[in-house]
Amino acid sequence: MLYLDIDGVLNPTGLVAPESFVEHAVARLTVRISSEHQCWLRELGECYELVWASTWEKHANEFIGPLLGLPELPFVSFTTYQRRPDDPRVPVMQVAEMRKWAPILRHANGRRFAWVDDEIPLRARRQALPHRGMKLMQVNQTCGLTRRHVDRLLSWAAGFPGGSQNLAQHA
Numbered sequence: 001m002l003y004l005d006i007d008g009v010l011n012p013t014g015l016v017a018p019e020s021f022v023e024h025a026v027a028r029l030t031v032r033i034s035s036e037h038q039c040w041l042r043e044l045g046e047c048y049e050l051v052w053a054s055t056w057e058k059h060a061n062e063f064i065g066p067l068l069g070l071p072e073l074p075f076v077s078f079t080t081y082q083r084r085p086d087d088p089r090v091p092v093m094q095v096a097e098m099r100k101w102a103p104i105l106r107h108a109n110g111r112r113f114a115w116v117d118d119e120i121p122l123r124a125r126r127q128a129l130p131h132r133g134m135k136l137m138q139v140n141q142t143c144g145l146t147r148r149h150v151d152r153l154l155s156w157a158a159g160f161p162g163g164s165q166n167l168a169q170h171a
Helices: 035-044 059-064 101-108 122-128 147-158 165-169
Strands: 002-004 021-026 029-034 050-052 113-117 134-138
Touching (some): 113 147
Parallel strands (some): 113 134
Antiparallel strands (some): 021 029
């Protein structure tokens, strides 16, 4: 599974849009989308089940997916997530920054996954470190997802028994 954030990953937040990005009016917002991302996500979709992991939640399918030529994707619900006793422990001062971690873990339900976001807390990276089946990839929010990130994700997926197809088939 590949959990994808939108803002800062597929929609860079720098003052100037990187080359190859086109601005689109979405509701009352402006988003920057690259046609390269459309190709890369199609490529990643061959070996991962793509899942929105964004505060756009279900609206990602309505507004962002069509701009990228994507079918409707599953999404992780953060706003309705109810904390559970077996969620990773988080100090009170870090609850806001760790808001995505437990819902993603719950959604993955023990399956291997990669998570691409522009804000991955150090605590989440430390918790994932000993697990071979978790790849957390933080991207620079001003330029978003790059070909280098895509190549690293493809390489990581290929490192599992059965190659990269294994992650998509068992998702």
